[in-house]
Amino acid sequence: MRYARLFALLFIVASLSSFGVPARAQSASASLYAGEVPVADQSDEQRAIALKSALAQVVVKLTGDRNAVNGEAVAKLIESADRYVQQYTYRQDVANVDGQPVLRLSLVASFDRGALDRVLRDRGLRVWTPAARAPVVTWIAVDDGNGPRLIDGADPAGRAMQLVAEQRGATLVWPRIESPDQAQTTAQIVWEGDVMTLSADAARYQTDTVLIGQLRRVGDAWSARWTLALGGQAQPVWESRDADLATALSAGADGAVDRTRGRSAAITEERRITTARVWVSGLQSAQDYARLFETLGGNDLVREFQPEQARGDGLLVKLTLNLALDRWLAYLPPEGVLRVVNTAPPIDGVEATLALNP
Known part of the structure; x- marks a missing residue:
């Protein structure tokens, strides 16, 4: 069983990576x-x-x-x-x-x-x-009596769930599944609620937050079981029930937002001032520099920033943050101005490398 589960984990991660296709997400x-x-x-x-x-x-x-x-x-x-x-x-x-x-x-x-x-x-x-709104990688499996199948943001019920999250300022990330075999295997893993396997790929989207939903048709209603995983650790389960699938899914979005907001509040209370040097590449013009400075200046978790060295298309920036660097990097939105390249680069004096998105 151990090796079967390991194979399933490698199947999901390798399949998502090999296609090189970004997840479908709405940037809140x-x-x-x-x-x-x-x-x-x-x-x-x-x-x-x-x-x-x-x-x-x-x-x-x-x-x-x-x-x-x-x-x-x-x-x-x-x-x-x-x-x-x-x-x-x-x-x-x-x-x-x-x-x-x-x-x-x-x-x-x-x-x-x-x-x-x-x-x-x-x-x-x-x-x-905005910097404290961790994207939520969302895995949903439903069983109407014919076995579990995946639902994502392209499904009408999934779009309704997406809308509820957006109305509260949250970002749902729907990993793309490219083949029927992959969909069938993944649906079974979601149905089993395998937190470790489903959390393994979350780092690709600069988040450690995963929502897992299992919905079963019981009589004339949908019965849903929800698990929010933070850093690979499952939080207390909650449930929802409704005759309408979209409404049952929306309860999952609401529950995830309630719990991630609470987590953000706790993180805010634990803030401490730290300094770090990061290298930002992809700066091709004065407009790119302006976008970078506007992004850093508008980030509530950045107390101040100071450019220290420019070379080629890159810039060394000293950041003074309200929290640890790894937490700040985790809160960068996946479709934002900056993306993380390396959180531990082998470069003296540089603690992380980032790139400016086009």
């Missing part, structure tokens, strides 16, 4: 400060209402708390949404309703990051910083 950090709301028209009245709704969405994403908008202090903030909006635009989409094309209009608004962070903290709310 890119849209944390933006909201989108359907509107009937472009009138001033509709816009004023939509801006308030868009800001309410942003508050939920920034805090990760669905109930954050219920307090009196936040209600007053939302009433003043026009004070914090940086820009807005309208988007038209064509939806299919009962076989007929229907034109739908939405207002998309982005809000001032610095101002919102300050005002939320002033009102006693903790902003769940």
Whole structure:
């Protein structure tokens, strides 16, 4: 059994790596400060209402708390949404309703990051910083009586789960499965809840957080069992049940966010100031340098940074962080401006190497 499990582990990791295909993921950090709301028209009245709704969405994403908008202090903030909006635009989409094309209009608004962070903290709310939002590698297996099969973000129920996570500012990562044999083998491993095997590949996505869901059809409802693994260690299991598969899956997303938010709070309390030198490559222009400096300057876990040496397309940067370097590297979003190349490079005076994404 030991060797069979080892073979399964190598099968998953080797298969994912050999295809060289990135996981499907939605980057939450890119849209944390933006909201989108359907509107009937472009009138001033509709816009004023939509801006308030868009800001309410942003508050939920920034805090990760669905109930954050219920307090009196936040209600007053939302009433003043026009004070914090940086820009807005309208988007038209064509939806299919009962076989007929229907034109739908939405207002998309982005809000001032610095101002919102300050005002939320002033009102006693903790902003769940982008750097502290570990992506969640998500493995879901469902059994409707014909044996377990995998569900991912391409499935309608998976998309509903993805939406719930995005509404709370979280990122789900769906590892891509390329062959029927791989899907069948992996579905069985997910169904068995093998935390060690399923956590083995999480480091590829700069995270140590894995969500495992097993959903079984029982009568007219779906019964779900959820496990969140942090650093390869399974946390207490929780369950959900609903007649609708999408709703049962959404409970898994909500549970994962609740638990990862709590973990982030604990990490925040344990912060300590550290210094480290990192080498950043891929800097081809003044615009690339500007992107790097803006990213470091906007990262709440970076107290300060100081360029020390430039050579070729690279730059040596001294970082002063609010936590250990390995924790900071783990919180870099997989589709962000920076990606980790090596966490232990054989270079004197350099503790990690990174690269600027195109």
